[in-house]
Amino acid sequence: MEDSIIIDLYMKRDENAIAQTKKQYGKGLRSLAFQILHNEEDAEECENDTYLKAWRSIPPEQPVYFFAYLTKICRYNALHMLERSRAEKRSATVVELSDELAACLPDSKAVRAMEDRELGEMIGTFLNTLSRENRVIFVRRYYLSQPVAEIAGALRVSESKVKSSLFRTRNKLKEYLSKEGF
């Protein structure tokens, strides 16, 4: 079913909207949640919570990129669950990705005080300066939390190419943030 038709169901408050969303994107959302949480039950809870939040936010929201919108909710839910249960250290993915990004941004008071939204917009501006391939690799790795092998497989490139792309992009991001005063 087309995204526009599913969104229309939300707008009409037709509960079939959730069933169709699950059918279309359930697997992808569950996979994203599991990558972060590494727990089947938690991932399922996160997925269901995503549908609930989508139901509550559409309308007035009318996302243009529906799955991307859902992943935002799902990712936020998953990270929030981790923080709530103080399980950050038990999520191998979060630890690994956090470690990779740690060198890009100093852990200063200014950084900690900054709103995630503002920093996210800055990252978005930076990403738009990259080539498409490097940008996609970065987003798949740090937003979708995909393993390097999965990214390499999806883009039909070698794992070493993915790693070198990530390495260079992190360095460029560090430089960019430094110029922005961090």
Next chain:
Amino acid sequence: MINKLYSAIGHIDEKLIDEAIHTHKTKQFPVKAVSAVAAALAIAAVSAAFLIRGGGQPEQAAAPNSAAADTAAPSDANEPPATEPKTTPTSGDEEEISDMLGFIIKDEKVYYQVFYDAEYIIDQEIGFARDFPGAYRDLDDDSKVYSVKEDERILVVKFASGGSVTLMQSDEVSQDRLGYYRFHGLRVDRSLMAALLSCDGNAYAVYVSRPDSEDMYDYIYHGRTLRELKDALDASWKTADAKNNPLEAEYQEALDAFLKEKIAVICGALTANGIDAEIINGVRCEATVTKEQLEAFANTGSYDEYAFSLLSGNYLTDDPEA
């Protein structure tokens, strides 16, 4: 504990997320010539004995080194063609650099260029870079290779020009005692293809079967797709006996059937195009090709995933596993 950037990236524009989600398997390769073999093989989604695919940006796709076009017999020791050594990962066009990584082969192992920012302490001088098969073979200066104290899998090449690169042993490629190059992995990308062609001696690519293609899950076995069988198997682990799960046996049967079918298609395509090929143990196709055939195949640029082993010389008369 959660890095601020990792958290903040959740707020990037949805258009960027959408782009990342939908950018997959859309790489275009320059089509110089589509041979019947390449076209037939492109049809077969692969997870069989040999796998070669094109990688890298099409606009910067480097043709395999031209030395093979000199038509020397594969068993002759030829001088490898000139390859541009990449001195630092930050110089030059980054897309080109990432598409043609530096490498050397030492003691039957391949060491690939990596971009780790770790500082290594030089241990011992191994030799001149020009003395090793690989990307630096044509250097005529005093660029040297060194081992490091921290990790025996790491080598450092220090160029006479002042630059240096870090190389890491790859588990994916090795050279056996007969001088054949083996690749044990999922894919051989364009840079590795070019690297194999530039090496002395016989070259072939071998790939250990590891099903990883999305297409294969549409394969139907006894009325059910591989995807359905896999999903059922995954769900069964919650209650099934780990050592004796009948669904696992059924799934494996289906996988084997898929492999055999694909291998038969591939072998038939090779044979139809005059390449001597045979099926080994039902799950591996081996073919004898010359270096020129390998280069011609690489030059088509239009191949997607396919499976066959490329051998040269007298491989079939010797046991490569010995």
